[in-house]
Amino acid sequence: MKKSKILNSAVLALTILGLVFAIGTADEEGESPSFEQPILITSIGQSPGAMMAKVLAKRVELEFVFEPTATAEQLEEMDVNTVVAVVGASGKGLGAAGLDIDDEISRVNELICKANELEIPLIVMHIEGAQRRGDMSNQLINKFVPESYYIIVQKSGNDDGLFTQLSDENDIPIKQVEKAAGAAPILDELID
Amino acid sequence: MKFKGTKYSAIGLLSLSLLLSFFAGRSFLEMRNPKPIFAGPDVKEVKHLSDYAPVLAGTPEDPRVYVMEGEQKGGTVFILGGTHPNEPAGFLSAVTIVENATLERGRLIVIPRANPSGFTHTQPLEGSPQFFSVKTPKGTRSFRFGSRRTNPIHQWPDPNVYVNKEGQKLAGFEIRNLNRSYPGDKRGYLTEKLAYGIMELIRKEKPQISFDLHESSPEYPVTNAIVAHEKSMELATMAKLNLDLLDIDMKLESSPANLRGISHREWGERTTTNPILLETPNPSQGRLRGETTADLIVEGKDKYYLSAANKGLLFTDYTEKGLPLELRVAQHLQTVEEILSVFSSSNPEKAVSFKKIPDLSKLNEKGLGPFLTGIN
Known part of the structure; x- marks a missing residue:
């Protein structure tokens, strides 16, 4: 007994x-969901950061679609399970894409709405450091980072703690890397 | 007290003014004598741009073209320095390559003084010195500090508005800016003929990669930057990620498709080459600088820039150490080397690789002087 x-x-x-x-x-x-391949790599702000993410995805052999100006309609047609959006505003990049900042905000808004509707999780990256922080980039960061399920940021781009603050306020996991190349193994580990 | 002139005082004053005019004129004309560039060990041929575009023969815009060849066959790369003669790191990087680099594979075609006319004057109202010097183990070597634009002695007058060959509307003086004149025009203004000549070189030599080496103001967002056309962006990105690991902070910028007349756009649109433009920060051309001295050009130290940096107004790191020329040249050379290395590893049959080039560690250790000793 x-x-x-x-x-x-x-x-x-x-x-x-x-x-x-x-x-x-x-x-x-x-409470991050599982992230699966294939992934869509897109841009928020048309800086070359999205191209950097493409090169990193290639390095770790992720299956991806690269479309910096992906629209909600295109997402619906794509066979992808995760959206990786690289935030960073570039006047030259927006000009080259024939967009202004309002067009870009509207495109990304619609894209994220569609991703939510299709239950495709969003990872937001900022991997161009302090040089890609300015009023226009900050506007995009404040608007779209809270919509994500995971944040990857290069440390010098988070010197003022903005990404940490958004992570804390919205309960989003965050990983900080010293160099942009450090984002590659994180993507590899994160995405099945 | 009243001074009463006599014929002797008139002769005296006239003689004095003639003497001053003589020295001032001699100093002014000295700007038109190009400082020598010495062909290094791998320079196999020195041509002129008029060999590609005969329309330039006998004009002030016929720069020398240095053709370097490696031991093994490979691809071809074109390097253009001195597009803007007030951006000395671009010019001196090309000179350092011509005088020092040895190649393992491939060919390198280098024009260090892209706009020779721009080297013959300084920009009005800028207070720029005519020369700057670099200390070398063999003594002090002097270089010209020129203007962003072609000398109006050689091309004048400017229109009120310049509409370039691609229809881009620009301020009238930009008609003398080589990097607004592409793709050029063999029947156009002198600077347009020069741009046409450079396009002809690229069309005839078919380099896989073409570099245009520049500098920009520290307060301008496009500094510490690799500007790439769409077709060279992936290559530039791969190199940028490698440069990060060497602690060389070069950001990427897209070549704007709607700003026409610039090298990275027109070379990419009209030839098979992959164009890349590099920018390093140059306090001697920025708007925030104080007195523009030869030391400012070489050492890059300026108290007003330091103050601006402390207020977070610059797009580059800036400390009491300034932005020395050797560091900016190292940044150019290391970026060129990294881009060639990335390209060569994925295109081995078209590889262009250096056997020896003064890179960041060598320039940090020894400075620029030992690489500019003028060995012929």
Whole structure:
């Protein structure tokens, strides 16, 4: 009788410990969904950061579609399971794409709405460092980073803590890398 | 007290003014004598641009073309320095390559002084020095600091509005800016003929990659930058990621499709080459600078830039150490080397690789002087 009581107590204690551990782990990792290939690599702001993400995706052999100006309609036609959007505004890039900042905001808004509708998770990256932070980039960061399920940022681009703040406020997991190339193994680890 | 002139005082004043005119004139005309560039060990031929575009023969815009060849066959790469003669790191990077580099594979075609006329004057109202010097183990070597534009002595007058060959409307003086004149015109203004000549060289030599080496103001967003046409953007990106690992911060910029007349756009649109333009930060051309001295050109130290940097107004790091010329040249050379390395590894049959080139570590260790000793 005594033995079974001890056994029951031990099982109960282990269950409680397990639950505590499970809750702790869930908090630490946030509530990020699983990210799967193939991925769509697109831009938010038309800086060359999206091309950098393409080169990094190639390095870790991810299956991807590269479309810096992807629209909601195009996303619907694509067979992709994750959207990786690289944020960074470039006046030259927007001009080359025939867009202004309002066009770009509207395109990305529609794209994210469609991704949510299709239950395709969004990863936002900022991998061009401090040089790709300015009023226009900040506008895009503040608007679209809260929509993401995961943030990857090059440390010098987060010197003022904006990405950390958005991560904390919106409970989005964040990974910071010293160099842009450091984003490649994170993508590899994150995306099945 | 009243001074009463006599014929002796008139002769004296006239003689003094003639003497001053003589020295001023001699100094002014000295700007028209090009400083020598010495052919290094791998220079196999020195041509003129008029060999590609005879319309330039006998004009002030017929720059020398240095053809370098490696031991093994490979691809061809074109390097243009001195498009803007007030951007000395672009010019000196090309000179450093011509005088020092040795090639393992392929050919390198280098024009260090793209706009020779621009080297014969300084820009009005800029207060720029005519020369700057680099200390070398063999003594001090002097170089010309020129103007962004062709000398009006050689091309004048400017129209009110310049509409280039691609229909881009620009301020009238831009008609003397080589990097607004592409694709050029063999029947056009002198600078347009020069741009046409460079296009002809690219069309005839078919380089796989073409570089245009520039500098920009530290307060201009496109500095520490690789500007790439769509077709060279992936190559530039791969090189940029490698440069990050060497702590060389070069950001990427897209060549704007709707700004016509610029090298990275027109070379890419009208030839088979992959165009790339590089920009390093140059305090001696920026608007925020104080007195423009030869030291500012070489050392890049300016208290007003330091103050602007402390207020977060610059697009580059700037400390009390300034932005020395050797560092800016190193940035150019390391970026060129990295881009060629990335290209060569994915196109081995068209590889162009250096056996020896002064890179970042060598320039950091020794400075620029030992590589500009003028060995012929």
